[in-house]
Amino acid sequence: MSHVATVERPRGRRLLIAACLVWVGLLLLVPLVGIVVTTFKPGFHIVSDTLTSPDVVHALQLTAVITVITVLVTALFGVIVAWVLVRQRFWGRALMNATVDLPFALSPVTVGLAALVLFGPGGWLEPYFASRGIQIIFALPSMILVTIFICIPFTIREVVPVLEEIGLDEEDASRTLGASVWQTFFKVTLPNIRWALAYGIALTTARAIGEIGAVLIVSGLLQGKTETATLFIFRAYEERQVPAAYVVALLLAAVSVVILLVIEFLRHRQERERARA
């Protein structure tokens, strides 16, 4: 019986593997190869030409600034919210738990429109900031705000299950050994959630770099001012600067691949750590 099974199975298995390879190849590799080939068609000089043009430099810098601020803010508040969700029992906890996932369910365009309602011309909060000379909409602050909003769930959703799993004992032990609340957090809690936190940060980075929908609406599309890398690609393509659009797209793709590899590595670390617990 088992002998027959070992003879029979490989053929089906090979077919299945082949089908998967074709699927992954067609869907992922072909477009990627397409971008690479198209990018370098006009010659390699296009890369240096594009990456030194002031618009592109500014767009990449803007994306970097937005991403770094988003990662810092979502990581800090993500850990705090996750800790509160797991360790505290309070009225409204279930509601808070559900609300955290809201950005996953909303289209980024909706998020952008919501920001317009608050900060846009005639918006609810606009008079307050306008009277103080602070420009929110069609400027960096609103672009950071919508990106943070969209990225809120990543860190929280990664850290919560790990905190639940490790339980309270280690933190209690640390307190009885004379550690303060802060010492306990930095020496016991943080090391236990570090890989989950790193994984959440990697996901947040990838999402923040690739964000376009919400940013498109709140940026006002001011070339050289509120134009991120994705917005540059969007405009360059519209204006028939196709080669430049491809170069930046390829750069973003390369960054994504690196982040993907980092995520894979972190996921392995985290799984190993969980297996230990």
Added chain:
Amino acid sequence: MSTPIVVEGLTKRFGSFQAVSDVTFTAPAGAITALLGPSGSGKSTVLRMIAGLEQPTAGRILMGDEELTVKSVQERRVGFVFQHYALFRHMTVADNVAFGLRVRKEDRAATQARVRELLELVHLEPFADRYPEQLSGGQRQRVALARALAPQPNVLLLDEPFGALDAKVRQDLRRWLDELHRELGVTSLLVTHDQEEALELANRIVVMHEGRIEQVGTPGKIYDQPATPFVAGFVGAANVLHGEVVDGHIHLGSIRIPGAAHLDEGAPAAAFVRPHDVRVSNEGDVNAVIERVASLGWLSRVTLQLPGGVTLVAHVPNDDLHGAAEGDEIQIDLRNPKAFLTAEEGRDRPVD
């Protein structure tokens, strides 16, 4: 190094649930005091309040003359050992033991020396650089103990320390803890649901049930003179015989058990008789039919059927049975058992 712990009127409510009610006892300096009770009796909550991990609703805790209740966990200098070890999984054994010294910013060389000394004490020197996941349960609990002792705590609190270990390891570790305690003499409070553990290790036992103290005393006193029906039933095995008081005896049909002079005439009452206090004798006063014999080695666990449908379990030395087997009739002596007799209001108390 040794300080007594005094607990006065300690009470804890979780919402509407009363976990601990008005608990008062003293854990003498340098001794092991056991908090013994079934799960849910509030014993762990008492321990956690002493450590400062829970806030009491009412009551005071004193360590020597020091009022502990107003202090934070980190100021209390208690060593706490958890049932599931609670070792820091990302630290080596040595780092775990050093933790309590490092957070207090102790001198580096002194810390290292102390860690070595403690690892030697718990016989784990070769494991200093291992991680907790690489150790067995018994080894982990020894690391946890070394870690708790490292900052020289005033008292040692042990919350079911052997509860997660298998029987053999539990036995060894218990004996080892006993020796260690003799050596160190630190005031210790041991929470356990295992009466054997409490009887073997403790100098003093506090029996708890449903958040209240049932009895405080030495192991011998708790075992031989239980103060309440709960203690009689919980500490050590006991047959519970239900009857009524006639003439200073408890009557169960034709069986009469003496010693009930303190109970109301005619009232329902129960006698708690330990299996090893049932003696087989040719001059016995009660005829019994052997229902089952199970060997426990040099003695046998004999289930007896008494007149009036009463079942009694006896632990009898094999020689006293004279080869009597299942179905045989023997005589037992219930005229002078070391029984605990108590009045009964309701008749549905758990048996044995």
